[in-house]
Amino acid sequence: MLLVNTIRDNFEIVLEGLQKRNFPNAEAVLHQVLEFDKNRKETQVKRDSLQAESNNISKQIGMLMKDGKKEEAEKIKTRTTEIKEQIKTLEEEYNTYEEDLRQLLYTIPNVPHYAVPKGKSAEDNEVILQHGEIPVLQEDKLPHWELIKKYDIIDFDLGVKITGAGFPVYKGRGARLQRALINFFLDEALHAGYTEVQPPILVNEDSGYGTGQLPDKEGQMYEATIDKLYLIPTAEVPITNMYRDVILNELEFPIKNVGYTPCFRREAGSWGAHVRGLNRLHQFDKVEIVQIAHPEKSYEALEEMSNYVQSLLQKLELPYRVLRLCGGDMGFTSALTYDMEVFSAAQERWLEVSSVSNFESYQANRLKLRFRGEDKKTQLAHTLNGSALALPRIVAAILENNQTEEGIKMPKVLIPYLGFDII
RNA sequence: AGAGGAGUGGCAGAGUGGUCGAUUGCGGCGGUCUUGAAAACCGUUGUACCGAGAGGUACCGGGGGUUCGAAUCCCUCCUCCUCUGCCA
Numbered sequence: 001m002l003l004v005n006t007i008r009d010n011f012e013i014v015l016e017g018l019q020k021r022n023f024p025n026a027e028a029v030l031h032q033v034l035e036f037d038k039n040r041k042e043t044q045v046k047r048d049s050l051q052a053e054s055n056n057i058s059k060q061i062g063m064l065m066k067d068g069k070k071e072e073a074e075k076i077k078t079r080t081t082e083i084k085e086q087i088k089t090l091e092e093e094y095n096t097y098e099e100d101l102r103q104l105l106y107t108i109p110n111v112p113h114y115a116v117p118k119g120k121s122a123e124d125n126e127v128i129l130q131h132g133e134i135p136v137l138q139e140d141k142l143p144h145w146e147l148i149k150k151y152d153i154i155d156f157d158l159g160v161k162i163t164g165a166g167f168p169v170y171k172g173r174g175a176r177l178q179r180a181l182i183n184f185f186l187d188e189a190l191h192a193g194y195t196e197v198q199p200p201i202l203v204n205e206d207s208g209y210g211t212g213q214l215p216d217k218e219g220q221m222y223e224a225t226i227d228k229l230y231l232i233p234t235a236e237v238p239i240t241n242m243y244r245d246v247i248l249n250e251l252e253f254p255i256k257n258v259g260y261t262p263c264f265r266r267e268a269g270s271w272g273a274h275v276r277g278l279n280r281l282h283q284f285d286k287v288e289i290v291q292i293a294h295p296e297k298s299y300e301a302l303e304e305m306s307n308y309v310q311s312l313l314q315k316l317e318l319p320y321r322v323l324r325l326c327g328g329d330m331g332f333t334s335a336l337t338y339d340m341e342v343f344s345a346a347q348e349r350w351l352e353v354s355s356v357s358n359f360e361s362y363q364a365n366r367l368k369l370r371f372r373g374e375d376k377k378t379q380l381a382h383t384l385n386g387s388a389l390a391l392p393r394i395v396a397a398i399l400e401n402n403q404t405e406e407g408i409k410m411p412k413v414l415i416p417y418l419g420f421d422i423i
Numbered sequence: 424a425g426a427g428g429a430g431u432g433g434c435a436g437a438g439u440g441g442u443c444g445a446u447u448g449c450g451g452c453g454g455u456c457u458u459g460a461a462a463a464c465c466g467u468u469g470u471a472c473c474g475a476g477a478g479g480u481a482c483c484g485g486g487g488g489u490u491c492g493a494a495u496c497c498c499u500c501c502u503c504c505u506c507u508g509c510c511a
Contacts, residue, residue, distance in 0.1 A: 061439035
């Protein structure tokens, strides 16, 4: 979440940023934040001075009791009873202001980077580059949901039987393709300097708040209610939360982690004509890269991550484009996001396969993720993450774009991982 | 899952109601000494909030309670260790 100090010291910038996101009543909400904060401080001053007085009296009582002057001690006691009641009232007041402030801050999204274009929806995103040839397919080309049946490599009906819609079963070469992609992505990340981690795929509430899924996207996560745990919608959550309540040494930057996990999303209310087959699932596999960076270096890191993700798409020989998301389409916690989309030749549309974001200090503030610089003072770090990559739509594009009369040809880089070159 | 034990500052480890944010040791940082280093010695060494500052407040696993006063007592939750059981 945003720092109150940032809102106070850069009011206009924050306001303009939120307006770029079409955040309603931005000005009133920001004023409310400052109001709550002011009240909180004033109450704290009163409470603390009374508490100081009370602490003093208690010390006096202690000394008197030691000297055996019980009667004098009893006298002073009566004074503290008054103070205590006042403190209690102020304490409640303070807690209310603090809680109101926090709840309000939770509702405010991150301030977009100045490069973020204005806009309301995905249509206003800015295409910043396009790469690769769009393949020309034969007349009887098939979308992937037909291809998977034809070659019997992914079974949605079986998934329905076992679990429900959106939980496919990968079979035979389909399963092997999944495994090959995961290994390929992990190996590539390793070569790019990332440290591999295997985090838990259930997380607690604190972690959900740390990276911003809670309370913003409560209904989007599956919950294990008996244990108050959530199934992760992305490895971003556990991996970034490894650094919750941590004070790093400046020298440790940049921290680069990569992890493969299944991801679970309820996708409540987001099903429609365009989400057939692998386009949208409740469970899918993803390799995620996460960086913790020095604030002055975080945009360099973002570019590095963007280039890295593009290198994967190039190696997979998939045509792609890169979008800079507009204010209206960006995630709640992000300051700047690049989306990578591959062209799916049979569906004849672009599919989002990666989203690379710089959260600046928005997550770090919630996570209390700080570092100590040369001046020994603590300062919030910047967090970034990106998919590298999400599997289902990559699979869809590979299947559709590479279909031939002989079968589906596999990208060269995957062949060593697959042990076959055609499906 | 049952029984027992334990959770204190970067680490180790005192403290069981009173001037304790907390003895001490190690580690870290600064200094003296040295050509340099080691050793020795001296000093320093948590986080957050409030305050112009002086300074104040909070935090001894989390939350709640008792008390004028809690690291210390009570309740509850979490985590770890040992034994028993179960299990991939």
